[in-house]
Structure formats: C-alpha cells, structure tokens
Amino acid sequence: MTSAFEPVPPDPWTPPQVPPPVRTRTNPWHLLLAAAAGAALVGALWAGLDLADSGAPISTPATSGEAFDLRGTFTLYSGGYGYGTCGGSGGYSDITTGTTVTVYNAAGTVLSQGALGTGRPNGAGSCVFSLAAPNVPAGEKFYLVEVSHRGRIMVQPEDARNGNVALSLGN
Missing domain, CATH: 2.60.40 (Immunoglobulin-like)
Known part of the structure; x- marks a missing residue:
C-alpha cells in the first residue's frame, strides 16, 4: 500500500530537463569598437615596419x-x-x-x-x-x-x- 505522502521515484528513462539556450544580442558598439581597435593595430604595425625600412641601411653604401x-x-x-x-x-x-x-x-x-x-x-x-x-x-x-x-x-x-x-x- 502506498501512502499519499510517499514520494514517487522518477522514471530512470526520462532525459533531464535542460533549459533552452539563452540568446543574447551583440551590441553594435562592441563590434564597431573591435573593428576600430583591429584597424589601429594593423596601422601601427604597418607604420612601424615602414619606419624600420625592413632592415635596409638608411645611408648610402660607403665607398x-x-x-x-x-x-x-x-x-x-x-x-x-x-x-x-x-x-x-x-x-x-x-x-x-x-x-x-x-x-x-x-x-x-x-x-x-x-x-x-x-x-x-x-x-x-x-x-x-x-x-x-x-x-x-x-x-x-x-x-x-x-x-x-x-x-x-x-x-x-x-x-x-x-x-x-x-x-x-x-x-
């Protein structure tokens, strides 16, 4: 006989309940900021390599x-x-x-x-x-x-x- 207060065991074959994934919206300002930072980094590297002149001597070769x-x-x-x-x-x-x-x-x-x-x-x-x-x-x-x-x-x-x-x- 089962008591009304006795818990019923869960069915072992039932998959656990997983909440649906939460979708967030990307802030467009974050995308714009990331693009600007990437462009600044590429520009700084380009300018640095241009100033270094890829290791070439600055002066003319000596005679x-x-x-x-x-x-x-x-x-x-x-x-x-x-x-x-x-x-x-x-x-x-x-x-x-x-x-x-x-x-x-x-x-x-x-x-x-x-x-x-x-x-x-x-x-x-x-x-x-x-x-x-x-x-x-x-x-x-x-x-x-x-x-x-x-x-x-x-x-x-x-x-x-x-x-x-x-x-x-x-x-």
Missing part, C-alpha cells in the same frame, strides 16, 4: 675611401698568464692572441673581420688585448662588434672611428 680601421681594447677578467703574455683559460680558453673580431652593421651583415692583438697582464688576473678590424665602411648608424662567439656589443660610430672601443668579458 672604399670612407673606410676606417676600428681599434680599441678588450679586457678579459679571470685570464691566465704565460711567459709575459696572457690569455683566457678554462671557459675563456677561446680568448687569446689572434681571436677573431667581427664587425656587423644593424642588419647583421659582416662588414669586417680582424683579430685580438697580444694580451698583457693588468693585475688581479685580468688581461688587456688590443682589438682591431680593418676597412670598416663608414656611414652606419651603429656597429656591432663580436669577439670570438661571445655576443655582439653595440658601438657608436664616433667611438668606432676614433679608436675608443673598450669591451670586456668576465667578472
């Missing part, structure tokens, strides 16, 4: 008469000594007399290659090498100088031309 020899010093801290000269040891063993010095322009084109000169001790385990790269074309906005494979360092044209390049490595 051979406008070339100069880049000169300066390279100081290696934690260098090793040997018979009046010095050079790198351990992780710096690639730094020694004759190590390649490469000069690049802003676009990454190699402009010149030179070498480190003989190193001389400078106290506390440091070595100072002369640095030179011949026939560097004039007229660049800046130069990137790399010793061995140790990364490119930006050098201003005045410093490059006047022999005021002073690079260092180590702690």
